Amino acid sequence: MSEPSTYRRTQSTYRRILRRETHSPRSVLAITVAVVLILALLYLGTEIVLAMIGTRALLAAPLDMLDALAHLDDAPDGLVVGVGVGLLLIGALLIIGAATPGRRGRHQMSTERGLAVVDDEVIASALARHAAHAGDVDPDNTTVSVSRRVAGVHLVPTSGTRIRRDAVISTVAEQLEAFDLTPSLEPRIVVAERGRVGA
Structure with a gap:
């Protein structure tokens, strides 16, 4: 094996180790998003099961949720804009958190x-x-x-x-x-x- 290729491989290994030691993984962000999604799906599944057996909904029946989404244009403008801005901010924070590397001290x-x-x-x-x-x-x-x-x-x-x-x-x-x-x-x-x- 030639000396330059060994040197390049060694340098690549050093860079990888240094990056791993100075940058933190985004595990906390990923776990938080996963937990929120799991809880949301559990809630939705519970509402669907309650609707199928004819029991009163915990918060809102799935059909009522779909009907509210279908008639979203009837909701007050301030509410729609507020929800939209909130979702936009959450999405932007998630994208920034996923794209930027975490830093260790x-x-x-x-x-x-x-x-x-x-x-x-x-x-x-x-x-x-x-x-x-x-x-x-x-x-x-x-x-x-x-x-x-x-x-x-x-x-x-x-x-x-x-x-x-x-x-x-x-x-x-x-x-x-x-x-x-x-x-x-x-x-x-x-x-x-x-x-x-x-x-």
Whole structure:
């Protein structure tokens, strides 16, 4: 087997593994839709059986439902428009949910030996440690949140002291560059206006 084809197959395997680790399946959405459809069909089946044995309907008899649909143009315009808009929104949400990939709280990190997948919490913890040291802030007063594209650093100074904001920005930017994450993160530094007494 030639070396280029082995390399391509290895790269393809890596890409598949990385995608699986950074994207979540749409299982919850699929299960929710399936449960709603099953409940609707169970209800409809129950109404049909009750109509066949001549018992009073739970909500509406199947023939009454068909008659209401046939005479939908007699219903108030506001009701028809409202139901139509509601169904349109549900359909749009389902299409968007099915077409867009789910995301996990993870990023790809380049290493000397290849690629690694890192949880956003690990990235946030590392950034918090470096930001606290650079800003001369107690680690308990440093909070970092990592989203898909942004690393937000929130610092609360000790009362009567100033945080070296430029040093924090520089340190966080250097760390993000060293991590070499995909997708890349943009640092956003927020310093609280009020300090914490005795922190």
